[in-house]
Amino acid sequence: MSRDVLVVLETKGAGWHRMSFEALAAGQKLAADLGAACSAAVVGEGAAIAPLAAELATKKLAAVFAVGDALLSQYAADGWVAALAQLIAETQPKYVVFPHTYQVRDFAPALATRMGEVLIGDVTAIQVADAQSEPVFVRQWMQGKLNAEYRHGDAGGVCFVSVQAGSFRADAVVDGASEVKTFAPTLEAGAIRTKPGEAFREATQTVDLSTAPVIVSVGRGIGEQENLKLVEDLAAALGGEIAASRPICDAGWLPMERQVGSSGQTVAPKLYLAVGISGAIQHLVGMKGAKTVIAINKDADAPIFEVADIGVVGDLFEIVPALTKAIRAQGTA
Amino acid sequence: MKVVVAVKQVPERDAVVRVAADGRGVDERDVAWTMNEPDAYALEEALQLKERAGAAGLGEGEVVVLCAGPARVQSTLREALAKGADRAVHVVTPEAGEGSLAGRDSLDVARLLADAVKAENADLVLTGLQSDDLGAGQTGVVMAELLGVPHATLVLQVELVDGGGDTPTIRVKRELEDGWMQQVEMPLPALLTIQSGGNRLRYATLMGIKRARQKEMREVQAVAAGRRVDEVVKVSIPARVKQTEMLTGSADEIAAKLVERLRFEVKVL
Numbered sequence: 342m343s344r345d346v347l348v349v350l351e352t353k354g355a356g357w358h359r360m361s362f363e364a365l366a367a368g369q370k371l372a373a374d375l376g377a378a379c380s381a382a383v384v385g386e387g388a389a390i391a392p393l394a395a396e397l398a399t400k401k402l403a404a405v406f407a408v409g410d411a412l413l414s415q416y417a418a419d420g421w422v423a424a425l426a427q428l429i430a431e432t433q434p435k436y437v438v439f440p441h442t443y444q445v446r447d448f449a450p451a452l453a454t455r456m457g458e459v460l461i462g463d464v465t466a467i468q469v470a471d472a473q474s475e476p477v478f479v480r481q482w483m484q485g486k487l488n489a490e491y492r493h494g495d496a497g498g499v500c501f502v503s504v505q506a507g508s509f510r511a512d513a514v515v516d517g518a519s520e521v522k523t524f525a526p527t528l529e530a531g532a533i534r535t536k537p538g539e540a541f542r543e544a545t546q547t548v549d550l551s552t553a554p555v556i557v558s559v560g561r562g563i564g565e566q567e568n569l570k571l572v573e574d575l576a577a578a579l580g581g582e583i584a585a586s587r588p589i590c591d592a593g594w595l596p597m598e599r600q601v602g603s604s605g606q607t608v609a610p611k612l613y614l615a616v617g618i619s620g621a622i623q624h625l626v627g628m629k630g631a632k633t634v635i636a637i638n639k640d641a642d643a644p645i646f647e648v649a650d651i652g653v654v655g656d657l658f659e660i661v662p663a664l665t666k667a668i669r670a671q672g673t674a
Numbered sequence: 675m676k677v678v679v680a681v682k683q684v685p686e687r688d689a690v691v692r693v694a695a696d697g698r699g700v701d702e703r704d705v706a707w708t709m710n711e712p713d714a715y716a717l718e719e720a721l722q723l724k725e726r727a728g729a730a731g732l733g734e735g736e737v738v739v740l741c742a743g744p745a746r747v748q749s750t751l752r753e754a755l756a757k758g759a760d761r762a763v764h765v766v767t768p769e770a771g772e773g774s775l776a777g778r779d780s781l782d783v784a785r786l787l788a789d790a791v792k793a794e795n796a797d798l799v800l801t802g803l804q805s806d807d808l809g810a811g812q813t814g815v816v817m818a819e820l821l822g823v824p825h826a827t828l829v830l831q832v833e834l835v836d837g838g839g840d841t842p843t844i845r846v847k848r849e850l851e852d853g854w855m856q857q858v859e860m861p862l863p864a865l866l867t868i869q870s871g872g873n874r875l876r877y878a879t880l881m882g883i884k885r886a887r888q889k890e891m892r893e894v895q896a897v898a899a900g901r902r903v904d905e906v907v908k909v910s911i912p913a914r915v916k917q918t919e920m921l922t923g924s925a926d927e928i929a930a931k932l933v934e935r936l937r938f939e940v941k942v943l
Contacts, residue, residue: 418815418825443851446803447827450780450812451819459781459903462810477907482808486691487700489808490908498903534824538857540850555942561687579942588711591871604849604869612942619687622809633940635932636918640688644912651935652918653928663929671933671943 344377345403347434349425351442352385352393360440360504362511367467367504368438369401369515371476374469378403380432380519384424386414387523394521401517406432412528418448419533424526425452429499431524436476441503453501460501461491463622465508478502484621485644506603506626548582548598554611555581558601558628559589562617562638562657566594571661572616578668584608586624602627617657620645637661675727675834677720678794679759680740680787680801680813681713683750687806693909699776700807700909702769709750712802716868718875719832720800721758727834736760738794742786744769748891755886756878762891765790772899779902784816786896791821797842799865803828814867824860830872835859847872 348368351358365381372379380403383390387409394407408424425448429437439445441463453460466479468490478491493500550556557576563569576583583599590600601608602624609630616637618624625648628634636649637657646652653660685691685705692701709717717739724735739754741747742765751762765786768774775783791799799821804811818825831847841861848856849869878886921931937943 422819443828443849446811447815447825450815451825454781454784454816454819457781457903459779460810460812461904462812480809481912482700482909483685483691484687484806484809485912487693488910488912489906490910491904492907494902494905534860535826536859538859540854540856542854579936581942587870593874597871603851605853612936612940635935642690646918646920647912647914648916649918650916651932652920653932654920654922655925655928659925660928663925664932667926667929667933668936668943671937 343433344375344435345433346372346375346377346379346436346438347429347432348379348381348438350381350383350393350397351440351444352383352390355389357393358440358442359511360442360506362514363506363509364438364440364504365400366511366513367509368436370509370513371436371438371467371469374472375476376472377435380404380406380434382406382408382425382428382524384408384413384421386411389414398519398521399516400519401515402519405519405521406524407521408524408526410526410528412530412533415537416444417533417535417537418451419535420528421448422452422455423528423532426455427526428524429456434499436500436502439501439503441505445503449501449503456499458498458501460503461493462503463505464502465505467502481622484619485625485647486642505622507629548596550582550584550599550601550606550608553582553608555579555614556584556601556608556610556612556631557581557614557616558584558586558618559595559616560586560618560624561588562619563589566592568658569594571658571665575614575616575661575665575668578665579612579614581612581614586618586621615645615649616661618645619643620648675723675732675797676736676738676794677723677798677800678738678740678791678796679713679717679720679754680791680799680817681717681750681754682710682802682805682807683707683741683743683747684710684805684807693911698906698909707746707750709753710802710805710807712804712806712868712870714802714875715870715872716800716802717754717757717759718873719868720798721876722873723798723832732834738763738796740765740787740790742767742783742896743775751891752886753878755889755891756882757876758882759889761889763790763794764891764893765896766893767896773896778899779904780810780812781816781903782900784813785820785900787813788817788820789897790894791817797862798832798844799823799863801865801867803867803869814865818865821863821865823863823865825865825867826858826860827867828869829866830855830869832866
């Protein structure tokens with residue numbers, strides 16, 4: 342059996358999802374390490390994906406598959422699973438690589454299941470010892486506290502992998518020339534059981550954290566809503582915006598628009614001061630771009646310390662008021 | 675309407691996590707366990723659906739909570755019963771080794787749960803979008819495929835719609851990336867994975883805890899494990915990629931050191 346790689350890219354509007362080329366870089370590297378060929382696929386309505394497929398043909402790929410059908414004009418899991426299962430059966434790749442997007446999380450596990458396989462999802466690294474050995478895929482367990490190395494055990498089947506945002510560099514994609522092949526899946530309208538509506542936003546965002554130079558962000562460690570005042574005082578003393586990890590907004594302690602992370606805002610301030618935030622990956626992807634990260638947390642093993650420039654292991658209820666006081670004293674000095 | 679909620683028992687977030695002696699799993703000794711938080715939101719949605727249907731005169735309805743694992747998971751099932759689930763199904767697996775949850779891959783774990791769901795003939799199956807321990811985020815979608823029912827992921831709200839036809843239909847609000855949302859409609863039976871934050875979680879009342887003791891908890895023996903498709907070859911503590919300068923001292927000493935950095939290095943003061 343071949344050891345070839347197929348990368349399934351994701352579109353967004355008329356262009357690419359930003360993680361698509363990270364997955365392509367991962368797929369190209371995996372294929373190169375294995376001495377195998379890498380192909381890419383884009384799924385959608387035929388005319389809509391034609392220019393995207395043409396763009397892929399300028400990359401170093403064995404083939405570009407334009408998987409087109411009118412029933413694929415809008416994403417629905419049933420359509421994607423059926424179309425990709427047919428493409429995979431026809432082209433027989435050993436490895437199928439996806440970006441770990443919300444959309445991939447919605448259909449790729451079903452696709453793998455239909456083929457009697459599993460998805461090794463949200464992979465942060467792919468290690469290939471040599472072209473003869475099986476690749477090792479690294480995923481995070483326990484909110485990033487552990488790394489687990491996975492290997493695809495069944496030599497015969499297809500190995501499905503999705504790669505985490507920011508784990509591979511989109512600018513590492515190698516240019517080249519390849520041919521676009523149109524692939525027409527056999528789809529039935531009746532087999533697409535969900536009726537998707539158009540995307541919408543709930544309310545206009547009034548807080549734009551993306552341009553804030555100083556952000557003080559609060560997580561579960563704050564314990565009670567009443568304690569938020571401590572962090573609000575610190576943010577005020579620093580002249581910064583207050584933000585939070587998802588659980589704080591879920592609890593309704595701060596509005597959703599102040600949430601930083603994969604389901605909230607992406608920020609890149611000069612200073613990101615994380616108070617009582619453990620640093621689950623969903624949060625880290627939203628603030629990795631900060632110039633300086635200071636973290637205060639009682640748990641020395643919290644993943645937030647992996648990305649912090651300055652760390653304090655201790656009781657935020659002692660440290661935060663002391664810091665606010667010290668900053669205020671600066672103003673009066 | 676009959677709703678099955680599949681929940682998982684996971685280590686508490688603050689748990690100190692150690693690698694197991696064989697280097698291929700988590701050392702579960704001394705771990706304190708809790709209900710996976712996204713699953714708690716799935717349970718909440720199920721309870722509210724039942725309450726709304728009851729208020730609208732659409733019949734009694736039933737919420738069945740389902741969990742696979744060793745004897746310890748019964749505490750999580752009891753918690754769900756105390757919050758208002760009507761009965762519980764415990765799929766019993768060994769503590770460790772062959773046939774345990776850790777010994778099965780994501781497909782096999784979903785199969786365990788799907789088999790138990792099949793026997794219930796539920797209108798709707800809910801589960802959290804992912805678990806806080808392994809974070810695969812697949813169990814719900816794989817179950818839907820195994821059950822042959824449509825699904826939606828990252829769901830915040832569920833409503834029954836009267837389509838006028840014979841097939842009852844639901845409309846869900848699901849989360850897309852970057853703050854975007856989408857409505858999706860599908861016929862029942864269906865499976866939804868629930869995102870956190872769609873509802874406020876309720877606490878178990880004293881009365882609820884008392885009542886839970888009288889509620890049915892049925893044990894089902896898990897089927898033998900299938901052959902794993904993937905294998906976990908090594909588990910380790912991640913190596914630090916960034917040099918983090920750790921500040922120590924009293925609160926006032928740390929505050930002084932931080933102010934120093936904020937003034938002269940970060941330059942925000």
